[in-house]
Amino acid sequence: MPPLPSTRLSFPLNSPLFYILPSTSLFPNLIITTTNKKNKFLIPTMSFSSSPSSPSPSSISNPKEPEHPRDPEDQELLLQQVLKYHNQTKHHFTKYARGPHGLDWANQPNPFRRYVSAPLLPLLHFPTENQNPNSSSTQDPLYSSLFLNLPPPKPISKSTISQFFYDSLALSAWKTTGFSTWSLRVNPSSGNLHPTEAYIISPPIESLSDSSFVAHYAPKEHALELRAEVPSWVFTNFLPKDSFLIGLSSIFWREAWKYGERAFRYCNHDVGHAIAAVSMAAAGLGWDVKLLDGLGYEDLEKLMGLERFPKFQIPSRPVKGRFPEMEFEHPDCILVVFPNGAGEFDVNYKQLSLAISEFSKLEWKGKPNLLSKEHICWDIIYRTAEAVKKEISLGNTFLVDPFQSSGICSEGSYKGFTAREVVRKRRSAVDMDGVTAMDRNTFYQILLHCLPSGSRNGGKQKKPLALPFRGLPWDAEVHAALFVHRVEGLPQGLYFLVRNEDHLDKLKKSMRSGFKWMKPEGCPENLPLYELDRTDCRTLAERLSCHQEIASHGCFSLGMVACFDRLLHDKNMWMYPRLFWETGVLGQVLYLEAHAVGISATGIGCYFDDPVHELLGLKGSNFQSLYHFTVGGPVVDKRIMSLPAYPGPDVDA
Template sequence: MASSSSSSSSSASSSVKNPTNVEEIQEKIAQALTYHHQTKHGFTNYARGPRGLDWANQPNPFRRYISAPLLPLLHFPTDNKSTVAVTDDAPLYSSLFLSLPPPKPITQSTISQLFYDSLALSAWKTTGFSTWSLRVNPSSGNLHPTEAYLIAPAIESLSDSPFVAHYAPKEHSLELRATIPSGFFPKFFPDNSFLIGISSIFWREAWKYGERAFRYCNHDVGHAIGAIAMAAATLGWDVKLLDGFGCNDLEKLMGLQIFPDFEIPSRPIKGKFPDIEFEHPDCLILVFPNGSNQFDVDYKELSSVINGFSNLEWKGRPNSLSKEHICWDIIYRTAEAVKKPLTIQKGEFPVDQFKSSGICSENSYKELTIREVVRKRRSAVDMDGVTVMERETFYQILLHCLPSGKGEKHRRPLALPFRVLSWDAEVHAALFVHRVIGLPKGLYFLVRNEDHLEELKKATRSEFKWKKPEGCPDDLPLYELATSDCQKLAKQLSCHQDIASDGCFSLGMVAHFELTLSEKGAWMYPRLFWETGILGQVLYLEAHAVGISATGIGCFFDDPVHELLGLKGSKFQSLYHFTVGGPVLDERIMSLPAYPGPSLDA
């Protein structure tokens, strides 16, 4: 089958002048829905995937651009035990939800710190003959399909010219891909701002998870966005998705046109497909000083200038990740359908005032710096089934999961880290409470967009109580639905995994689904997963900040979750599960420092 990427290029550029016809929009939404329903797990059948792991062809987790100049970044102490300087660099975790520090200038040190606290390696693990790395940003199966690019003005000790660079986490260095015109940033963006681009290599995730991998790649995009937003806040920097850009603009800006068009087969097929290792452009994040005034972003003129980036001298060629591959064709067909076209937006770029998050139990947090939390975050493999959580701690964690901050009706993304998003909250949480002192065991619901409350009540089971639990803060839209011991149920729904029942609580993230796609377009499909990933990132950090752990759960039985809630059709869909509790540490696994790591090529 001919690649659809060449046709998508023309359709995306023409959409600026001629809105895509209704039939084409519906076809793209239908493809997203087809993918979503085809890749559901059920009690009697799982989504299609490899029947075993082909270890000989496990993808290299590190993309490198061979022969591109390497620009080393600085390293930082993880523990905050002594000097004032370190305290300045790494404020207390909980303080960031109250206010951001004054913005720091863009330097080699601050750029180094941003990546060190968001996308760098956090440790190496070893047991027996196996050694593997962990990163600050979590990933499904620790497979790391997410790549990142820095597009920045000239920075002393890094580059004398504005540039595009790929971030290499194993080396904690930037690979210089190209220099860009000197007038690019002053013309289009506020002073002291820069861009971070994110892309995905679907093959890395599909190697293990098959067709469902597209979901997990987009979870990981969300985790990366959340990690970048938190690390930027440490430096007094605000963040916002530049969501007016089309996929083709992002491809040219990050230099991803270096990859040849991928010919999508008509069915799943195994063989040597080096082109399958291409990077899919996901999103672009503007990083700018906190407290900046409103400014204009001229997407039309920007797109025109970025179109010329194809003619830049791009350095380096991408390394090979595997010798053989399996192509799950529906992933690539869906990725084409949900590519976002360029949106010509008029008026000022929205710079919303920072909103602090609600507080009901600040004493729940250990006195940990943001760096201690983000770099020591781990995905728990098992939960102990014993650890309990105070009710006030539970409420405090959920307050930080809300998009709008203190004193607001929850809808708009104004609080950290959700303020990075360009759409109102579309994701809620159905919670299984197992071990929270002062709260009955049972099923609860966190409404993250209060405009959806009545719709949710009508869509769910009529016998649900929808009452505020005892001691719940007024500004926390949490509701008790039913009380009962649901540990066995939580385990059953999360692919029979004990980890879903052995924590203090677990949850399913329920998205306002089909209406969101029909109102905004198929390109919202991956963005709903991004939102779940950012919410998951908050849960990871909150768990570690209060002294326990968490884990994202991508394997769950989709429609049985909906049946439990009484949801019918595709109005609401569960997209991601999570569990929070006391971790069980495997003493057979030894931990090694992230840098310098083992000399082997992982």
């Protein structure tokens, strides 16, 4: 069986050879290891230092359900659990985070959750290319235009809801080679594992449902599985007219099957990718998206019908066996989708929570399918998921800021693709050609769309106002350390994109004193990009990303560096997964930007955490690296044939 298509891969750990890289101001004392250079990016196996049967003591022996409010001692225990998870799941040159010794193909999780016996509501399909460019009713907006302003909002209908899911969470293609076939989706996922599930909570929609309803989205069928009918649209007093809710949840087992303990990180990357995918699809219909982040974990469970899953008893150590209850869905977030320009509206979270409590009384339809016959439970994942459960925030205010356009410095860099062409033809490159170079202005244009605040007439970058970051209710916490390899007109070297300029002074003080912090030549005034050091860092970028050539063979790669310690202490442990969500949103922008300018990209979840920090001179946990990415010219594997997404083959390997 061929390897799974993958965007975050690790490799067998061979006998390491220790050596010191050539001395530069970047890494005078950085010691790293190398592995056999015959490792290929497509190898889907991982080797680790411990077996699933080895004990994993936890600072929380049996985490409690969140209380209102939590005791300070409980808070400290939960914080220690989060820090324990983060540090224990770091990759090191001498040891990878714990995971399976190989892939148990017999128990590969089914990539499609279905609710058996739930009524299926088919959705409409749409062409990728506009069949009639002169028809305003079918015209899909240009991708780059969405960053300037949103089109007039379309009403909720079977057609628009169908288009919304088709351009955000649906299948995008099938791939086949030899005797194996697998599907790809619009929203990216590490290893094509897809731990993220989606739900819609909506008022009545003609030709879909005569009553308000809750439905699970089934991407293979491009259909809604009706889970429950709601007597009336209970959110009339809370949400604008013509709005609905989207819920996202995670099945940790899908990711842990391949990646072991690090899976919790990757699941939350995927939540961020899904948030951005939903935001971009909504934008094409003139709809805005915002996270309802004042709700608590229990509210989300009730709203999506997930409280009906059997409660999973967390074992005291990693164990292997038959644990069907481990396939439960962890509710991550609820997004409200509403017409652009609806104006400000206030959400009373206390009254909203009371309304949601009635969902426990609904008649829920369908039984979730079994994904695997046997499982390995990495207990630390589930303990950490307990620790980051969010309580309801009664004092939270719900603000909808005016749409802010993103900066433009090189509109000509885009290839004239429509939004649908970009989102549905997006692919994760499995290799880069090591030749393709990018124009400097194209590089700057991509980074302008990575900024949270867009063009603000000289204002600081900080608040999420631009697409798709505007869906997040917190100020930007994630920055990017860039390894520039092949950008014409820009020297090779290490650069830094500051996405929250309130952090600039702290970053300068925290990082190496020898860095230059100079604006590069031709850099737009409103782009907070800084040159740190000029050097050929291709070999360094490759080795820091688990020795993967894809990190050095593109035009540039990067590590996403997040504000960490202060944020967890100040805003509570529930911000831990949200930091990964922000990296996923940023990663989705990089995916789409790369394809819009005619190249490709790939997310890299395998990297050596602390050596990245040492490279930058970061000490302690004030800032932590949470995700890597690479952008460049893809190498296409001609052995793999592409098939249409719909109708697709019956078998998904």
